[in-house]
Amino acid sequence: MTGKPYRQNSIRSLPTFDSHVLETYLDDQRELKNKVYSMFRGRPDLLPETVEGLSKEEHRSLVRRQLIALLEAGFNPLDFFSHDVRKYFYLGECLALVDLSLTVKSGVQYSLWGGSVVNLGTEMHRKKYFDDIASFRLPGCFAMTELKHGSNVAALQTEAVLDLMTDEWVIHTPDDGAIKWWIGNAADDGRAASVFARLKIPDTSSTHPVPGSGHLRPQVQLIDHGVHAFIVPLRDASGSLLPGIEIKDCGYKVGLNGVDNGAVRFTHVRVPRTNLLDRFGTVDKGGCYSSPLTSQARRFAATLGELTGGRVGLCCSSVSLLKGAMTIAIRYTSHREQFGPPDSPEIAVLDYQSSQTKLIPMLASCYALHFSKNFLVKQYSEMKKTRDPHLVEEVHALSAGLKAYVTHFTANALSVCRESCGGHGYAAVNRLGMMRSDHDIFQTFEGDNTVLLQQVSALLLKQYKSQFKGAPLTSSYRFLGQLLASSLPSNPLVTYDTDIRHLRDPVFLTSALEYRTARTLFTLSLRLRKHRAKLGAFHAWNQCLNHTLNLANAYIESVVYKCFLKAVEECLDPDCRRSLKALSDLYALRCIESDMLFRNEDYIAPAKAKAMQRLMVDLCSELRGVAPALVDAFAIPDHILRAPIGLSNSTGASDVYKEYLLAAGFDVV
Ligand SMILES: Cc1cc2nc3c(=O)[nH]c(=O)nc-3n(C[C@H](O)[C@H](O)[C@H](O)COP(=O)(O)OP(=O)(O)OC[C@H]3O[C@@H](n4cnc5c(N)ncnc54)[C@H](O)[C@@H]3O)c2cc1C
Missing domain, CATH: 1.20.140.10 (Butyryl-CoA Dehydrogenase, subunit A, domain 3)
Structure with missing residues (x-):
């Protein structure tokens, strides 16, 4: 579709081009996209018109079915994440337009839970857990944030104390402020979690006076080695909570209600010593801590550095959503007509200078961000291969900065797209409102934007x-x-x-x-x-x-x-x-x-x-x-975009309403 512009002055138009040519230039992984989207075409039950009327339970069940359908169709996100990150991030882009809850649920399972096991653990952990995580037989969580601490991860209070007698960690929530909060996959599905806790080991050499006795008696003091990740089982195979685990549902959110976020309290939960994800620091049977990295600060930085993949994923899905919203807004405003010169046809909304200066610079940014996230993915994938320390530092800064920049831009752009489509942009069925609510939190999770920019x-x-x-x-x-x-x-x-x-x-x-x-x-x-x-x-x-x-x-x-x-x-x-x-x-x-x-x-x-x-x-x-x-070059199929006012098959001002009328239940000839 092209939408013929009304010309009001002598400014020349740029020559038109074949959008398929541009699509080919933009996207060298179309084959994967076509496979994913054709799987969804064959499963209309997984693509409701809108999820806005669903209860959180219905929405979560839909997202779970979508995720399982992907696995059954042969897509293996964890395998992509471990062996071909470009494919992993690309899959996330595709899923973002199906339902952002699906991308986030998949991100929690594969990039956060799976990624923490793969990247923070050793070969032993990988062997033990990889297949079950990949197949979703072991849904899991990434339990970092606590009620009182989100951005300041170094201040987390959950404890993991080594019991030398039993060779186990005792995972414990010392007070309510340390309850793990917002943990994705925890409320319903999670059977295990990577729990971030302060690693504490008894210092058996210390002796302290026993108060009031005047005698010296060995009394155990704990040495705090800082925040580490531990695998902690949460539920048994039947879904019942294990002893010492208490989980509450975080309830309805402003968006992303297809993701089951929960709050978790641990009461003296025992896990084997080997459940420490110990790539950057390990503890032997005698309680001796060792690490290839010299300081606690460096170990902490290395641990957090391994989590940059999540931010790369957010950049990709944020840009994808932006493309979806731009597609709807540009198509609709190219056809929606309001006012015109006397005795002449009305003109398209996009022919107003004010619409152009709102939407077209946003389209320019959308393209800019598309190429930038490609660059980020390339750098990230190179970093994973080479582990070059300069590149590690650079990718850390780039992923932090781009995540903050992209998600902030998209959050604002989604509002402008909604507004540019007037009242019809507000209909749930046209998806802009849902995109805006779902995406908003992208500015906060995986690192608050203001905090990331400082890095x-x-x-x-x-x-x-x-x-x-x-x-x-x-x-x-x-x-x-x-x-x-x-x-x-x-x-x-x-x-x-x-x-x-x-x-x-x-x-x-x-x-x-x-x-x-x-x-x-x-x-x-x-x-x-x-x-x-x-x-x-x-x-x-x-x-x-x-x-x-x-x-x-x-x-x-x-x-x-x-x-x-x-x-x-x-x-x-x-x-x-x-x-x-x-x-x-x-x-x-x-x-x-x-x-x-x-x-x-x-x-x-x-x-x-x-x-x-x-x-x-x-x-x-x-x-x-x-x-x-x-926007046609973004090549988002209609059955995925689903917004009646933004479909590609409307070729004129009257057609733009057809799908919308149908969606409202009118018969249209
Ligand atoms: C839907 C959802 C899903 C989530 N999923 C998970 C999950 O699966 N696992 C998990 O571990 N966590 C999860 N989180 C938690 C998320 O990662 C945190 O919310 C995030 O890290 C921000 O922390 P906070 O909420 O404590 O905000 P705070 O850090 O308290 O930030 C509040 C405000 O203070 C400002 N601020 C904070 N520090 C500074 C500073 N140094 N300089 C300037 N300003 C500052 C911030 O910019 C922000 O505006 C999720 C959160 C939500 C809402």
Whole structure:
């Protein structure tokens, strides 16, 4: 479908292109997608019109059946996760459009529960559990968060104390604040969990006075080795809770009600010593702790580092959902007509400048984020193969930063898509509301976005500091060195240049975005140093926190733009490339134009800012005609998208209502 745009001025449209050509360029794993979606085509019972009227029990049962149907059809997510992560993340993208609860349930089982066993355990754990986790015979949980501690994982209070006599860990919740909370798969299905608890070993050498006796008697003190993961069985094969395990349902949530989140309390639960997932630290029969990593902090970082896969998965499914919402909004607004010149037909909603400037830059970001998440998946998969420590650090920062950036963007975009579709966007059957509610928590779980962005900035600051100590910057950060070394000049020729060729020149756009990162890093480091002397490190950081978040965003946007630019350069079809180039220009211009830093630092003069604003409006107008083809290239089949107002088979303004009327129960000829 193409939706013929109404032309109101002399701005030229971009040449149309075959959306299949672009689809092929965007997606080299279509075969897997086709298989997954054709499995669902054959199972309409797994694809209800909407899940909004379902009780949580009905929704959970649906999601369980969907997951089992996938396994029965031969898809093995845990096998993908262990041997071909690209396929694993791609499957998550596909499932996100079926039902986000399904992606999350699958993520809990395979990436969190399965991933913790595979990545934090040893070959022994892998052998023992892999097949049962893969087949869902052993549904499991990832039990990290507690009632009183979510982001601050180092402060978790659940205890795992070694009983030297029985060679067992005693897992215990010391107080209500340490009850594990929000644990996915716990309320109904989970038969076991990776429980994050403080590993404590008796220090048999210690002697202490017995109070009041005046005598010395050996009394056991515990040595706390920090947070580790332990496999703890929760339910028996019949689903009954095991002794010492108490689980409550977290109840209805704002979205994702197909996932059974629960709260778990442990009362002196005994598990064998070998249930410690001990890749980064082990304990022998005599209670002796050993680790290849020298400090507790390094062990903790290594443990958390193994969990980056979850964040990569969230980026992928968030981008997938964004594509779904963009598809609905662009198709619908291309056909929905309201008002028009006197004695003339009404015009499409997408022909209004306000709609274009809302939706088309979002479409540009959607493409930018598509290429960036591909880059992240590539880097992650490379890191898994090579274990190169530089890459580990880089992927950690990239996954943290992109997860925060992508999910924040998508959360806002879902609202704008709903609003752009007016009242009909609010009908549950059109799915935008459900997408918005389900996705919202992506900004919080697997690391709260505000907390994750700080990790990105901390890494940039570390790179910046190590440069002064003579250490070379790793390849991804080399641009910082060049910009910082040249003391960040703002070139007057650049400041005042309003020529369109210059404004659309990737050299200008790249250097502007890099300048912003380097400048923000430079000023942040000065401010931190100044405040640290008076306030100490913690309060100095807090004093500069917004600055810190700006730095992370600036860095991520420059990475995203670079990924986009590379994709434009590598696209061989000239018509597709022209549209991609316009989208990439729009993406970068918007990042630059919306940031006051460029004007405050005299990098961009007011006249240039105005020229950029005009150019962005023009680019939106140029792209309006190809916008439907740009969403068609996402190639989401109608039976998966399911929103009656956003289907591909409506080819004109009257058709767009047909499916919707049918969904409401009207007969349509
Ligand atoms: C539906 C759902 C499913 C979940 N599934 C699981 C699961 O399966 N397993 C599991 O272990 N956990 C799970 N979680 C928990 C989730 O990972 C946590 O909610 C998340 O880590 C955030 O922690 P918190 O809720 O304690 O928020 P908090 O850390 O208390 O954050 C509250 C606010 O404080 C701000 N804040 C916190 N620290 C800082 C800081 N240093 N600087 C600035 N601002 C800060 C945050 O930005 C946020 O706005 C789930 C949560 C939900 C809602």
